[in-house]
Amino acid sequence: MAFLDLNSINTYYGRSHILFDVSLSIEKGEVVSLIGRNGAGKSTTFRSIIGLTPPQTGEVIFKGERISGLRAFRICRKGVGFVPEDRRCFPDLTVRDNLEVAARREKEVDSPWTVDRIYALFPRLQEREKNLGSQLSGGEQQMLTIARTLMTNPEVLLLDEPSEGLAPLIVSLLADMILRIRKEGVTVLLAEQNLHFCAKVSDRAFVIDKGSVKFAGTMKELLANDEIKEKYLAV
Amino acid sequence: MDLSFLTVQVLSALRQAAFLFLISSGLTLIFGVLNILNFAHGALYMLGAYFVYALTLHLTGPAGFLIAILAAPLGVALIATVIETGLLRRIYMQEEIYQLLLTYALVLIIDDLAKIVFGPEFKSIPKPEMLSGSVTLFGGTVPVYTLLVVVLAPAVALLLWYLLYKTKTGKVVRATSSDREMADALGINMSALFTLVFAFGAVLAGLGGALAGPVRTVFPGVGTEVIIESFVVVVIGGLGNLWGALVGSILIGSLETIGIIVFPEFEMALIYLLMVAVLVVRPWGLFGRPLKIKALSEKNLAMEAQEISPVHFTVHPAVRWAPLLLLLLVPLFAGRFYQYLLTQIFVASLMAIAFNLLLGTTGLLSFGQAAFFGVGAYTVGLLLTKAGFGTLPALVLSPVVAAAVAGIIGFFCVRLSGVHFAMLTLAFGQLIFAVVFKWYGFTGGDNGIQGIRVNPIPFGGMGALDLGSTQAMYYFVLVVVGLSVELLRRIRSSPFGATLKAIRENSQRASFLGVNIKLYQWTVFVVAGAFTGLAGGLYALMEKSISPEIIHWSKSAEPVFMTIIGGIYTFAGPAVGAVVYVILNSYLVAWTEKWALVLGLVLLTLVLLLPGGVVGYVNEKARQTLGKLRCIHKWPFSKSATS
Amino acid sequence: MAILEVRNIVKSFGGLRALQDVTLSVEKGEIRAVIGPNGAGKSTLFNVMTGLLAPDSGNVVFDGEQIIGMPPHRIIRKGIGRSFQITNIFPRMSVFENVQVALFSHHGKSRNPLHLARKFTEIGEETIAILEQVGLAGKYDMSASILSHGDQKRLEIAISLASRPKLLMLDEPTAGMSRFESRETVSLLQRISREQGLTLIFTEHDMDIVFAISEKIMVLQQGAVIADGTPAEIKANPEVRKAYLGEEITES
Ligand SMILES: Nc1ncnc2c1ncn2[C@@H]1O[C@H](COP(=O)(O)OP(=O)(O)OP(=O)(O)O)[C@@H](O)[C@H]1O
Ligand SMILES: Nc1ncnc2c1ncn2[C@@H]1O[C@H](COP(=O)(O)OP(=O)(O)OP(=O)(O)O)[C@@H](O)[C@H]1O
Numbered sequence A: 001m002a003f004l005d006l007n008s009i010n011t012y013y014g015r016s017h018i019l020f021d022v023s024l025s026i027e028k029g030e031v032v033s034l035i036g037r038n039g040a041g042k043s044t045t046f047r048s049i050i051g052l053t054p055p056q057t058g059e060v061i062f063k064g065e066r067i068s069g070l071r072a073f074r075i076c077r078k079g080v081g082f083v084p085e086d087r088r089c090f091p092d093l094t095v096r097d098n099l100e101v102a103a104r105r106e107k108e109v110d111s112p113w114t115v116d117r118i119y120a121l122f123p124r125l126q127e128r129e130k131n132l133g134s135q136l137s138g139g140e141q142q143m144l145t146i147a148r149t150l151m152t153n154p155e156v157l158l159l160d161e162p163s164e165g166l167a168p169l170i171v172s173l174l175a176d177m178i179l180r181i182r183k184e185g186v187t188v189l190l191a192e193q194n195l196h197f198c199a200k201v202s203d204r205a206f207v208i209d210k211g212s213v214k215f216a217g218t219m220k221e222l223l224a225n226d227e228i229k230e231k232y233l234a235v
Numbered sequence B: 001m002d003l004s005f006l007t008v009q010v011l012s013a014l015r016q017a018a019f020l021f022l023i024s025s026g027l028t029l030i031f032g033v034l035n036i037l038n039f040a041h042g043a044l045y046m047l048g049a050y051f052v053y054a055l056t057l058h059l060t061g062p063a064g065f066l067i068a069i070l071a072a073p074l075g076v077a078l079i080a081t082v083i084e085t086g087l088l089r090r091i092y093m094q095e096e097i098y099q100l101l102l103t104y105a106l107v108l109i110i111d112d113l114a115k116i117v118f119g120p121e122f123k124s125i126p127k128p129e130m131l132s133g134s135v136t137l138f139g140g141t142v143p144v145y146t147l148l149v150v151v152l153a154p155a156v157a158l159l160l161w162y163l164l165y166k167t168k169t170g171k172v173v174r175a176t177s178s179d180r181e182m183a184d185a186l187g188i189n190m191s192a193l194f195t196l197v198f199a200f201g202a203v204l205a206g207l208g209g210a211l212a213g214p215v216r217t218v219f220p221g222v223g224t225e226v227i228i229e230s231f232v233v234v235v236i237g238g239l240g241n242l243w244g245a246l247v248g249s250i251l252i253g254s255l256e257t258i259g260i261i262v263f264p265e266f267e268m269a270l271i272y273l274l275m276v277a278v279l280v281v282r283p284w285g286l287f288g289r290p291l292k293i294k295a296l297s298e299k300n301l302a303m304e305a306q307e308i309s310p311v312h313f314t315v316h317p318a319v320r321w322a323p324l325l326l327l328l329l330v331p332l333f334a335g336r337f338y339q340y341l342l343t344q345i346f347v348a349s350l351m352a353i354a355f356n357l358l359l360g361t362t363g364l365l366s367f368g369q370a371a372f373f374g375v376g377a378y379t380v381g382l383l384l385t386k387a388g389f390g391t392l393p394a395l396v397l398s399p400v401v402a403a404a405v406a407g408i409i410g411f412f413c414v415r416l417s418g419v420h421f422a423m424l425t426l427a428f429g430q431l432i433f434a435v436v437f438k439w440y441g442f443t444g445g446d447n448g449i450q451g452i453r454v455n456p457i458p459f460g461g462m463g464a465l466d467l468g469s470t471q472a473m474y475y476f477v478l479v480v481v482g483l484s485v486e487l488l489r490r491i492r493s494s495p496f497g498a499t500l501k502a503i504r505e506n507s508q509r510a511s512f513l514g515v516n517i518k519l520y521q522w523t524v525f526v527v528a529g530a531f532t533g534l535a536g537g538l539y540a541l542m543e544k545s546i547s548p549e550i551i552h553w554s555k556s557a558e559p560v561f562m563t564i565i566g567g568i569y570t571f572a573g574p575a576v577g578a579v580v581y582v583i584l585n586s587y588l589v590a591w592t593e594k595w596a597l598v599l600g601l602v603l604l605t606l607v608l609l610l611p612g613g614v615v616g617y618v619n620e621k622a623r624q625t626l627g628k629l630r631c632i633h634k635w636p637f638s639k640s641a642t643s
Numbered sequence C: 001m002a003i004l005e006v007r008n009i010v011k012s013f014g015g016l017r018a019l020q021d022v023t024l025s026v027e028k029g030e031i032r033a034v035i036g037p038n039g040a041g042k043s044t045l046f047n048v049m050t051g052l053l054a055p056d057s058g059n060v061v062f063d064g065e066q067i068i069g070m071p072p073h074r075i076i077r078k079g080i081g082r083s084f085q086i087t088n089i090f091p092r093m094s095v096f097e098n099v100q101v102a103l104f105s106h107h108g109k110s111r112n113p114l115h116l117a118r119k120f121t122e123i124g125e126e127t128i129a130i131l132e133q134v135g136l137a138g139k140y141d142m143s144a145s146i147l148s149h150g151d152q153k154r155l156e157i158a159i160s161l162a163s164r165p166k167l168l169m170l171d172e173p174t175a176g177m178s179r180f181e182s183r184e185t186v187s188l189l190q191r192i193s194r195e196q197g198l199t200l201i202f203t204e205h206d207m208d209i210v211f212a213i214s215e216k217i218m219v220l221q222q223g224a225v226i227a228d229g230t231p232a233e234i235k236a237n238p239e240v241r242k243a244y245l246g247e248e249i250t251e252s
């Protein structure tokens, strides 16, 4: 059994059916990309895993345990970290407080994230330490959102468009970070528009369109598959 | 003025402030975290006092008193926990106004239950010997109990400050308030946290009540007096801010003490005057910051389905004309009582629909509409009784005068939004109430104006329209209200209405369309004020006597109820709500003494079961069917999209 | 002739100098990129130019008129449109209404309280035309709040276009869009700029797009202009490379 398994989940928003029998299976320590056009259902897949929009049928299995149906905070405490796409840092807390409120699971991992480690990763956040979340630039907010989720010391990290709004230098920092935590055994699921970025960090990819999986394979296979590339990725 | 007098007064002001702080710190805490302005907070205060009363009946002596004082808040916390987990939790995703209404319904219910359990009379709680003595301080005699209270309140403040600003839980609490979904995804157990905060706030209210019980009296409804005062405190201080609550309490406590000595007549008006002054200078209160904008995903998206946008849908004309036709025929088979009841409903509908142009369409919750209703009614009343005006000119002037008043009040109010807007309109409304109530020479004070003579309306020599009979009044009001409602419907469906809706959804973005949002908000405030004034004018004509009660804030709450019962995001909702409310009101009062309890239960049920209101529910559930029955028609804008 | 002259803008937040003496001049019809590291002050510059923030000192002259000190709605009326970095739309209105209300404002109809909004058929058609341009016509009756993130970005651009500005400021217009959509958006912007002489100022962290469409590029770092020139000059500028681009860009 894989580390994280989605067994044909179907997710709805109200009455509209968004995900159709989506199945993904991810091994420990992998970095996997989820690729697709706008509105394909990438974010919905993430929200289904973390439990913000629980799937109506199908199940999510994490480390052999069924997590679909649990409340989001329980799923997070089991080690699933979610970075949303729309920069949702807490506007009324300072940068440091934003990080501190998220800290958890320090005992469950070997080298837990601390505020200092975060600052070493994103020095910009340290410079802006006393700013409130609402007083950051767009890119700084994005860094903070990613950093905040790291503070929960996840075993699986769901990154929804992490490179959005980040300067090229920071994007390559981010790529290094992903490769590094992966060595520490963290599994990463990544939804990205930036193909260079995906190619650099991930081993495998799923292409998703209109709520169902259209392609599953290694990154190499994907880049070699002209039909898929043209049809779903516009390259 | 000597030192002993000063000491006594200062300490009495501080005691007042201490009570206020205990209550309002809980109120502001709950608001800060749960985003709920808890109307039931006063009722929890009352319960605290009653619990001490009940406990001291059995437990005597100083020890018993102490146990009672400590146990009562815990009892209140228990009740609060039940309220939070059983009721409030179900509607966190709704707009704030539903939570406000739910807690208001709880006030009605708890007050009536208290009356049943403890009886309607005033209760006083004996203090034990040890605490009823007094000491001499700077030559003044100060009760020991006062000292106890004055010391205890700051201690609570310190404790709160520590918990909120120095502990991780405190930070988590503050984080959660701004983005619940993200807090959830970061592993914060919000349900538990919210229950904890609500219960903790309730403990503070209960403690306030328990401590105040022995020095003030307790009776059903005492909570309502307390809650309004606490609203003023937290709004002056800045909503959600602990220091604000402290400073606000001291300000109001002192003002009340000074007011009683210097202007005993105008004590209450002074408080509202202070509130207006503070909010005009510092719109978000002394320590407050502009309210945070809720994350998009937090808004209740289901509401979408309840709003049948006038841009996308047209209602079949028959749906509009059939009720009108029916109403024209009613007097043929219904008696005078029913005609009178319907006339009341018409007036209430006009007020509610005009109100909802503010709330539902523009997103402004006005809690001072009674002021414009009253201004309209008094305009007609005074012009008819004192100035000898004809009926029609007086009625025509009522919206004009109301609009002028709304213009002035609106100028200050539109700088605010959300709860602050509501509170400033409330303060202005209460100021007008106080003026009308006290100005015997002009308005008749609390006697109001009796025996308004409604002269026939002349038709330029071709006879006259005599409004003397119930039936004539029925038709007259029907026509005036019908025309006004049609005008309001037009406004809502026009480009102006579409722009108002954009302002409701995102005022910053609207200003980047080139829209002067403050001007638009002001305009719609004046328009709503004018129609509310017209409703007031009609009311004066049909009732023929008016009293200041129609300006009291509890009258302002009526259109809020009606709108929520019927559905905020619908045009017809407020009218449907008016039907329900007026009928409930007139039958319940006749049928049972416990009408507040029943009304509370009805409101509670509606909020929980039909969160979009009656019409919203129909819209949501029956949209497909309505379309098929051709009651509504979808407007095809895009050929490519509809084919 | 320069349509926009920004002179010596200074803006501080507390101790932080977010903009230090920024000067910028944009010709009519030009496509100008403003780039720089995160927190360089790009959005702050946009906010100052559109009246959301008041600068500590400096001038902004648009079309020969001083616009500093005007409230946003008046600046917009002069012919400036903008989009926001963090999605800023009317959530519980349909996609159609989002754009229609912008057009009402543009055509001076917003104050009309008596005619039915849907009876303005010309504005309705214009709305659909704009939605078609950004590829959202098929979703015209969906509530904006339930659009996916990338679709919301497109709606954001549609709203900005609807005010038919002479000068359009876009804050990371294609961030969050998939390659299909961002390619289409970019060519749409180029086309409008070419056909209608629209002046465009935008920020973007996607260097492919920046170098593909901009005629001139200004680089901000810590609130100061460190370079201003043609794409080729900027690419070759070592300081820009060190502060912002990193080395990767050499290949592309
Ligand atoms: N609350 C909602 N109600 C109904 N439909 C929704 C809701 N939220 C999203 N959708 C729809 O679900 C589909 C998938 O959305 P999702 O956000 O998962 O896309 P995505 O792949 O993340 O796209 P993007 O790259 O633009 O972020 C979209 O068509 C969107 O319109
Ligand atoms: N209201 C504020 N109070 C204090 N500092 C602020 C405020 N707004 C922005 N800042 C700071 O000013 C700096 C410039 O911010 P700005 O948003 O202009 O950056 P930017 O260039 O747009 O960056 P990005 O590419 O990340 O969007 C940032 O460091 C930010 O933290």
Ligand SMILES: [Mg+2]
Residues within 6 Å of the ligand: A042, A043, A044, A085, A160, C148, C149, C150
């Ligand atoms: Mg997405």
Ligand SMILES: [Mg+2]
Residues within 6 Å of the ligand: A137, A138, A139, C042, C043, C044, C085, C171
């Ligand atoms: Mg920015």
